[in-house]
Amino acid sequence: MTLLEAHTDLVPATDLAVVDLGAGSGPAWLDSWLATHRADVVAWRRSVHAVPELARAEHRTTELVARQLMAAGLEPRTLPGGTGLVCDIGYGDRCVALRADLDALPLQEDTGLPFASTVDGAMHACGHDAHTAMLLGAGLALASAPNLPGRVRLVFQPAEELQPGGAIDMVADGAMEGVERIFALHCDPRLQVGKLGTRVGPITSACDVLELRLTSPGGHTSRPHLTADLVEAMGLLITQLPLLLTRQVDPRSGTVLVWGAVQAGEAANAIPQHGVLRGTLRTADHATWAELEDKIRTLVASLLAPTGVGYVLDHIRGVPPVVNEALSAGMLTGAATTVLGPDAATGTEQSSGGEDFAWYLEHVPGAMARLGVWPGHGPMRDIHQPTFDLDERALPFGVRVLVNAALAALA
Numbered sequence: 519m520t521l522l523e524a525h526t527d528l529v530p531a532t533d534l535a536v537v538d539l540g541a542g543s544g545p546a547w548l549d550s551w552l553a554t555h556r557a558d559v560v561a562w563r564r565s566v567h568a569v570p571e572l573a574r575a576e577h578r579t580t581e582l583v584a585r586q587l588m589a590a591g592l593e594p595r596t597l598p599g600g601t602g603l604v605c606d607i608g609y610g611d612r613c614v615a616l617r618a619d620l621d622a623l624p625l626q627e628d629t630g631l632p633f634a635s636t637v638d639g640a641m642h643a644c645g646h647d648a649h650t651a652m653l654l655g656a657g658l659a660l661a662s663a664p665n666l667p668g669r670v671r672l673v674f675q676p677a678e679e680l681q682p683g684g685a686i687d688m689v690a691d692g693a694m695e696g697v698e699r700i701f702a703l704h705c706d707p708r709l710q711v712g713k714l715g716t717r718v719g720p721i722t723s724a725c726d727v728l729e730l731r732l733t734s735p736g737g738h739t740s741r742p743h744l745t746a747d748l749v750e751a752m753g754l755l756i757t758q759l760p761l762l763l764t765r766q767v768d769p770r771s772g773t774v775l776v777w778g779a780v781q782a783g784e785a786a787n788a789i790p791q792h793g794v795l796r797g798t799l800r801t802a803d804h805a806t807w808a809e810l811e812d813k814i815r816t817l818v819a820s821l822l823a824p825t826g827v828g829y830v831l832d833h834i835r836g837v838p839p840v841v842n843e844a845l846s847a848g849m850l851t852g853a854a855t856t857v858l859g860p861d862a863a864t865g866t867e868q869s870s871g872g873e874d875f876a877w878y879l880e881h882v883p884g885a886m887a888r889l890g891v892w893p894g895h896g897p898m899r900d901i902h903q904p905t906f907d908l909d910e911r912a913l914p915f916g917v918r919v920l921v922n923a924a925l926a927a928l929a
Contacts, residue, residue, distance in 0.1 A: 570622030645705030709890030715866030725872030
């Protein structure tokens with residue numbers, strides 16, 4: 519029984535004839551594989567979408583991928599934690615890698631799709647279901663190639679949505695050993711399907727998390743001079759820390775601190791003893807990212823020193839920026855134009871979002887591109903929203919881009 523047949527309850531068979539926009543662009547074995555299996559690629563995406571799994575709990579998704587690879591005679595290796603896997607295709611000393619992420623987000627889906635999430639409070643709102651299906655398709659297509667000029671390593675990564683993410687686990691487990699170059703695609707609902715957005719240099723930003731736990735003896739609001747006013751100290755941090763930081767870093771670095779959670783006290787006439795501030799710290803510049811923790815600690819100490827309020831600062835290092843290497847970015851651009859012509863490739867802006875694909879690029883050159891998933895009409899449903907969906911015509915296009923990028927790197 520094929521995966522498509524096994525999941526007819528989740529995937530209506532009548533609407534799986536997704537058009538392959540790049541049909542006929544070759545190579546012949548890829549055209550042949552997609553002509554036979556593009557409906558399976560859609561079915562894989564829908565099956566993963568219907569049963570989303572949060573970070574480090576992607577057991578079913580990992581098993582689904584492993585089962586399909588083993589059915590093709592391949593030998594995937596699952597990570598020790600049971601989620602995430604790697605699989606080499608082909609032979610030879612030279613090796614390039616293709617990466618996808620497996621995990622979903624803790625959001626309640628609101629799309630009304632026939633294959634919508636069946637898991638309460640979880641959904642694939644960032645396109646990882648599509649990333650997984652496209653990489654699986656690319657891998658199985660490459661396994662059908664008559665002669666690969668080297669090896670292609672498939673990297674199915676868990677826990678991209680956590681900090682620190684699963685990319686660190688993959689690297690520690692040896693996923694980058696022997697790899698010359700790595701590629702990845704990320705769904706972009708602002709780009710029309712059939713378009714691939716690329717750029718040389720940083721394409722995402724670094725993202726850290728700050729948590730400040732403040733303490734005070736507390737007291738009556740009528741006698742603030744007899745205690746340490748914790749709420750006023752929090753106000754200083756909320757307003758002054760982001761402002762002073764702008765005078766400590768190059769304004770061209772795109773550095774921004776934004777608070778997302780503030781908690782302290784309940785009674786209007788009582789100065790609280792405890793408070794918590796949480797926020798994200800982002801920068802577009804790798805060198806600035808390396809300096810930020812020391813700068814933040816110095817500023818916090820100077821702001822709180824006159825207040826008498828105690829504190830513990832947790833600066834949780836997240837991810838560096840994804841910095842696309844020029845040759846690798848050119849290979850992704852060339853892959854898109856090979857599939858759909860020169861109009862398929864377009865530029866893209868640097869995002870302030872974080873992406874742990876950056877950790878692979880600390881070890882080997884590579885690039886990430888943005889895959890258009892907007893159908894060209896109707897609303898652009900943004901990622902990390904309960905209504906996010908994508909045009910599934912992007913799936914075979916993504917398979918073709920990944921295959922062609924891998925072939926270009928090996929050639």
